Amino acid sequence: MNKPLLSVRDLRVDLNTRSGVLHAVRGISFDVAPGETLCIVGESGCGKSMTSLALMDLLPRVARRSAGGITFDGQDLTRRRIAGRLRGRRMAMIFQEPMTALNPAFTIGDQMVEAYLYHVGGTRAQAVERAAQMLEKVGIGSARSRLSQYPHQLSGGLRQRVMIAMALITDPELLIADEPTTALDVTIQAQILRLLKDLQKELGLAIILITHDLGLVSRIAERVVVMYAGAIVEEGSAAEIFDRPAHPYTRALIDCIPQPGRTERGAHLGTIAGVVPSLIGPQEGCAFRDRCPVAQPRCASDIPTQQAGSHRWVCIHGGRA
Amino acid sequence: MLPAVTLGYYITPPFMRLVRAGMIDALNTDYVRTARAKGLPARRVVFKHALRNALVPVVGLVAVQLGLLMGGSVVVESIFALDGLGYLAYQSISYRDFPVLQAVVLLLSLAYVVLTLLSDIINAWLDPRLRAA
Incomplete structure (x- = not known):
């Protein structure tokens, strides 16, 4: 990838709660190239909205942000002054609730x-x-x-x-869209999505699309980041993610999408058993291991990041497990 | 001076509470987040976007409180022996001067009606959603 427009390194968001510090985002890193569409997917509470708010410095007061570095076109976004100059001008954001x-x-x-x-x-x-x-x-x-x-x-x-x-x-270079179509009905969703795509082409806009809807991702994304429990578990091009998902969580998510012709009539819609682990306190090993069909004892310790080209995943299993 | 303080002391706290509550609500709304996302300076976000929406209930209270103020001034003017409308009302009661008392009460209620109407008009200006009705 040539020089990234937005570069995020080791971004963390912590919230103080009554029962302890909740680590909503646990040290994530990613880049966005100019004009590219990056989708951040994950289920509710995985930290994707917190990530987007953190980038715009719009976090609620109870949240603390720390980062190894956030740069926008080479400028340091962790400095309030610089962020204030860029926000709303070169980077803009739209939200879930248009109402x-x-x-x-x-x-x-x-x-x-x-x-x-x-x-x-x-x-x-x-x-x-x-x-x-x-x-x-x-x-x-x-x-x-x-x-x-x-x-x-x-x-x-x-x-x-x-x-x-x-x-x-203001003709920004980056648009962060946090679940922009979730509150709209399906036909309007499609229109808004097409609109974003068209505008992107016309204006050379980079888009970070935050969503839980993988169907939507498959229609718009060039690159996909899959988040689980505040961390990135897999990252790759849309083709890599959808054709060769490497992380068991990504595979489980994709299996949850009913597909005409492939999903049997009357079959139950797929679900992922179990619940998301508590985000309070530190997390040892893989956060998904309690729900993972291919979990092993060593999932409780350090998990390696594996890489094949631009495709990265955090799992002990390599590719197809 | 003292009469003004007396009346003011009595009438201010509800406003403080209401503005505070309204601002806390308004500052947590999505549109304030939008205004911040637009990169507007904090002062503009607070005083333009939040305050305007927090003011609607306050304006309603102003009308009611001003009415109360006039009632309250009956007592205050009597105590401080100020020659005002309240004192006149007090005197006409002690002299059983019904026509004067009626005139005073009529005047006060008229003021009340006008104030309430004014507050409705101001609110319609503040919040366009109230205009349709």
């Missing part, structure tokens, strides 16, 4: 223009012009009149489009 992510008290035009004026400057008229352009770009017709509408006058799908338009108004 509540827009401020109900201001028109969408106000909210879009605000970021543009703050970061780019210019006159209000120019900013309004730009906002209207962006709305058209995300497929919202009669953009001018939409600008004077309030969020509660728009549907969920429209609001998510507005969020995307607003995030991209």
Whole structure:
């Protein structure tokens, strides 16, 4: 890979809870190249949202972030000053809940223009012009009149489009999308996904897509990072992950997707037995071993990271176990 | 001076509580997170995005409290012997001067109605979702 746009090294997020320190993200590292789509997948509570919030320095107050290094285009994101300059300008974020992510008290035009004026400057008229352009770009017709509408006058799908338009108004190089389609119904999901893909091509945008939906990943991702219990268990190109999943957890996830023609009629949908281990305190060995079908005694000690080209996984088993 | 402090002391705490509670709520909302994600400075996030939404219940309270203030001023004006509307009401009660008392009460209730109407109008301006009804 040529020079990465975003480089994350040993990122950790800890939360103080009553029963101890919860390590939500346990030292993960990854890179995002310019213009690439990286999907971070995993089940609820695996730390994927915490990761995305940590990158934008938007973590809740109870959370602490530490990192060996986070750089964006060579600039040190762990320094508040630099992060503040980049956030909302060269890196933007959209969220899961389009219904509540827009401020109900201001028109969408106000909210879009605000970021543009703050970061780019210019006159209000120019900013309004730009906002209207962006709305058209995300497929919202009669953009001018939409600008004077309030969020509660728009549907969920429209609001998510507005969020995307607003995030991209400053022409960022990186868009972090935290479950952008989870709250939308399936047809709208497909539209939003296609929109993201199109915009990516048009604007040369790098996208980090956080999701639990592997079906969605298979449609959009170039590279995939699979997280489990706050750590990365497998990373590779979309083809590697879907055709040759190496980690038992990834395989179990993929087996959970019903496939027309391959999944038998009336068969039970796949599940992974057991529950995610507690994230409080340190984790010895493989976090997945209690649910793993091929677990062995030595899974309780150190697990090696194995590598085949760009494909990496953290497991004692090599490739097909 | 002292009468003003007396009335103010009595009327301020509910506002403090309400603004505090409202801001705690507002600062934890998704739209405040969005505003921060846009890279806006903290001051702008707090005073524009959060405060505006926290103010809606406060405005409602202002109307009610101002009404209370007028009632309360009856007592305060009497104690400090201030020659105001409250004192007039107090005197007309002790002299059993019904017409004056009625006029005072009518005036106060009119003020109450106007204040409530004003608070509704201000709230509709603050929060567009309240406009439809």
